[in-house]
Amino acid sequence: MLKLNATASPPGSTPSEEPGEDQQAAGVGILLQISMLVLSFVVGHVLRRHKFYYLPEASVSLLIGLVVGGIANISHTEANIRGWFNFHEEFFFLFLLPPIIFQSGFSLAPKPFFSNFGAIITLAILGTFIASVVTGILVYLGGLAYLMYKLPLVECLMFGALVSATDPVTVLSIFQELGTDVNIYALVFGESVLNDAMAISLYRTMSSVRHSKSSGQSLALAVLKFLETFFGSMSSGVGVGFISALLFKYAGLDVDNLHNLESCLFVLFPYFSYMLAEGLGLSGIVSILFTGIVMKQYTFSNLSKNSQHFAPAFFHLLSSLAETFVFIYMGFDIAMEQHSWSHIGFIFFSILFIGVARAAHVFSCAWLINMVRPASSQIPMRHQKALWYSGLRGAMAFALALKSVHDLPDGHGKIILTATTAIVVITVLLIGGSTGKMLEALEVIGDAYSGPYGEENLGDNHDYVGPSFDEGTSSGNKIRMKLKKIQSTASFTALDRNYLTPIFTSKNDVPDEAPENSRTKEFQVHQ
Numbered sequence: 001m002l003k004l005n006a007t008a009s010p011p012g013s014t015p016s017e018e019p020g021e022d023q024q025a026a027g028v029g030i031l032l033q034i035s036m037l038v039l040s041f042v043v044g045h046v047l048r049r050h051k052f053y054y055l056p057e058a059s060v061s062l063l064i065g066l067v068v069g070g071i072a073n074i075s076h077t078e079a080n081i082r083g084w085f086n087f088h089e090e091f092f093f094l095f096l097l098p099p100i101i102f103q104s105g106f107s108l109a110p111k112p113f114f115s116n117f118g119a120i121i122t123l124a125i126l127g128t129f130i131a132s133v134v135t136g137i138l139v140y141l142g143g144l145a146y147l148m149y150k151l152p153l154v155e156c157l158m159f160g161a162l163v164s165a166t167d168p169v170t171v172l173s174i175f176q177e178l179g180t181d182v183n184i185y186a187l188v189f190g191e192s193v194l195n196d197a198m199a200i201s202l203y204r205t206m207s208s209v210r211h212s213k214s215s216g217q218s219l220a221l222a223v224l225k226f227l228e229t230f231f232g233s234m235s236s237g238v239g240v241g242f243i244s245a246l247l248f249k250y251a252g253l254d255v256d257n258l259h260n261l262e263s264c265l266f267v268l269f270p271y272f273s274y275m276l277a278e279g280l281g282l283s284g285i286v287s288i289l290f291t292g293i294v295m296k297q298y299t300f301s302n303l304s305k306n307s308q309h310f311a312p313a314f315f316h317l318l319s320s321l322a323e324t325f326v327f328i329y330m331g332f333d334i335a336m337e338q339h340s341w342s343h344i345g346f347i348f349f350s351i352l353f354i355g356v357a358r359a360a361h362v363f364s365c366a367w368l369i370n371m372v373r374p375a376s377s378q379i380p381m382r383h384q385k386a387l388w389y390s391g392l393r394g395a396m397a398f399a400l401a402l403k404s405v406h407d408l409p410d411g412h413g414k415i416i417l418t419a420t421t422a423i424v425v426i427t428v429l430l431i432g433g434s435t436g437k438m439l440e441a442l443e444v445i446g447d448a449y450s451g452p453y454g455e456e457n458l459g460d461n462h463d464y465v466g467p468s469f470d471e472g473t474s475s476g477n478k479i480r481m482k483l484k485k486i487q488s489t490a491s492f493t494a495l496d497r498n499y500l501t502p503i504f505t506s507k508n509d510v511p512d513e514a515p516e517n518s519r520t521k522e523f524q525v526h527q
Contacts, residue, residue, distance in 0.1 A: 036064050036328050037321070044324075053174055053436035058327050058394075059429050065331020066425075073336055087333035089399040093284070094275075096322045096329075096395075101285050102270040103319035104189060105292025106312070112186040113293075119369045119379065120190035123387075125226060126368075127191070127361040128164050128198040134357035136160030139350060148346040151412055154210040158408070159416050161202035162401055163354055163423060164361075166192040167394025174435045180444050184383045188390045196396050197233070197283040201226045203400055207407055229283050236280065237287035240273040241294025245504035248302035259306040266303065266311050269295065298504040326395045327428070334398075334425065339418040340411065350419045351426060354393075362388040382442040389438050392427040393420070 043064075044057035055063075113120070136157035143150030151159070175185050205225060244266070253262040270288050277287035300308065341347075362384055370378040401420035405413035439445045 032068070033325070033328070036061075036068060036332075037324060040064050040324050040328060054433045056174060056432050056435075057324065059432050061324050061327035062331040062425070062428050065328040065333075066335050067331075069332035069335025072332075087329060087398065087402060089403055092326070092329075092395060092399050094278075096326050097285065098271060098274045098288055099315060099318040099322045100326075101193065102274075102288045102292040103315045104193065105289040106296045106315055108189070108293060108296075109182060109186075110293055110297060112182040113190055116183055116186045116190065119187060119365075120194060122365050122369055123187065123191040123362070124194035124198055125230075127365040128195040129202070130364060131164040131357045131361040132157065132160040132199070132202050134160070134360050135163060135350075135353055138353040138356065142349050142353065148349045149343045149415055151415075152210075154206055155408055155412055155416075158203055158206040158210070158404060159350075159419075160357070161199055161206055162404065162416070163350075163393055163397050163420060164202070164357075165196050165199035165393070165396040165400065166391050167396055174432075174439070180386075180439060181383070184386055184444060187379075187383075187387060191387075193285060193289055194230070196285050197229055198226050199396070200283070200400070201229055203403075230286055232280070233277050233282040233284070233286035234290050236277045236282060237273050237290030238294055240269060240276065240287070241291045241299065242504060244269040244291075244295055245298040245302060248299055249504065249506050253304070259304050259310075262304060262307045263310050263314075266295075266299070266307060267314065269299075298500065301505045330395055330398055330424070334421050337417070337421070338414070339421060340414045341418060343415050343418070346415060347419045347422045351423055354423060358388055358391045362391075382444055386439065386442055386444050389431065389435070392431055393423050394428065398424055 040057070040061040044060045047055055047060065048057070136153070136159060139148070139151065139159060140153050140156040142148045143156070172185065172189055175188070247265070248262070253259075253265070270291055273291040274284035274288040278284040300311070303311065366379050366384045366387070397420055401413075401417045404416045407413060408416065
């Protein structure tokens with residue numbers, strides 16, 4: 001599963017004299033992977049069925065990987081199976097991440113996401129930059145104060161950049177289970193997806209600064225690189241989505257004897273979008289996200305009925321397998337890696353500083369966002385606290401930390417990897433497991449389906465998002481804000497109805513949301 005060449009010996013093992021031993025080791029490795037996947041799904045289902053939210057599915061998968069990896073680490077079979085579980089960044093970015101991101105975009109309700117787009121961009125760009133810089137500076141000052149191992153400033157900023165990448169798979173799954181507000185869901189999801197591109201850009205920029213020793217233009221380089229990456233990736237993803245819509249509209253594939261070909265093409269387009277962006281030096285994450293949104297909105301209605309049933313089920317299955325395997329994969333590799341646990345002070349204060357930086361990230365950006373919004377559209381404090389608590393670190397931070405081992409000398413990368421490993425385990429197990437209680441304490445559960453809403457609000461979504469312009473706080477200005485908001489929404493709706501839908505779909509009605517994205521029924525079950 002992890003190797004393209006099944007006949008090669010795992011790295012670090014002695015080449016076998018008998019060719020059959022390689023196939024046997026491959027079979028054992030793959031069997032172990034499948035067994036852990038089955039165990040993770042079964043245990044996760046049992047816990048979810050009994051509403052035991054202290055141990056979410058991601059935490060179960062991580063624990064299983066840690067336990068099996070720990071056993072393998074002290075057993076004599078380590079050399080035979082280690083090569084099948086080494087966490088390879090290329091494998092993660094090219095094979096495991098795309099189906100997860102596409103499914104998120106494909107099942108995303110577009111209205112909350114784009115209504116919150118200004119806030120999401122603020123949190124992803126400005127917020128990630130704030131979190132990276134605050135973390136890096138605090139780690140550097142901690143080293144100067146002899147509280148922790150001292151690293152150079154640029155390496156501290158590299159560490160701040162890589163740990164600013166959030167991975168809220170655990171939190172979002174609990175959000176869905178408990179029926180939280182769709183806007184807080186959109187903010188957490190959107191910020192986590194888009195901040196990955198910013199974190200990667202910041203890490204690469206700091207790495208280049210470290211090699212070039214020219215730090216004067218680091219801020220400008222990071223901002224310009226991110227803007228280029230983000231808007232280029234978004235344009236690439238939207239373009240591929242529209243091309244797929246035109247193809248399925250005019251190719252005549254929606255007939256019974258061609259639905260297999262139709263389904264195959266539909267599955268290939270997301271990977272084409274991801275690899276196109278990566279080949280152009282852009283962000284495949286952002287590209288495939290917007291491809292998923294566009295394909296759900298326009299391409300999906302051009303499919304035959306059989307393909308319309310197959311496509312959502314297939315991508316939901318694929319993303320579930322990928323998400324579960326990522327945490328097993330990561331847990332196993334964490335247990336097998338050689339870590340530098342002697343620097344306990346660095347680990348302890350890094351965790352503390354990341355919490356402070358996350359608070360500076362969320363609350364400062366929320367304050368700026370609320371400054372340009374009317375009172376009725378501001379992000380409430382309990383949602384800000386939920387955003388702060390939702391900043392889990394996961395596979396993205398771990399992958400960048402593994403890269404730092406090769407980028408930094410004198411064992412500094414190993415120290416960063418160990419600290420990142422501790423951060424990932426603590427946030428996923430402790431914070432992820434306590435998310436349900438946190439939501440109850442903040443009274444966020446059920447927000448989307450109770451409380452007063454504006455008259456212009458459509459459906460069940462709590463649309464607290466306001467326009468990103470400042471008109472003051474008088475009643476007359478508030479009325480003008482509402483009118484501009486309704487006019488803006490109506491303009492986009494008219495553009496979609498009069499131009500985009502007729503051009504790119506064979507129907508004049510926009511497809512409904514994906515079944516798995518609707519949380520109204522799930523909330524009613526948990527009432």
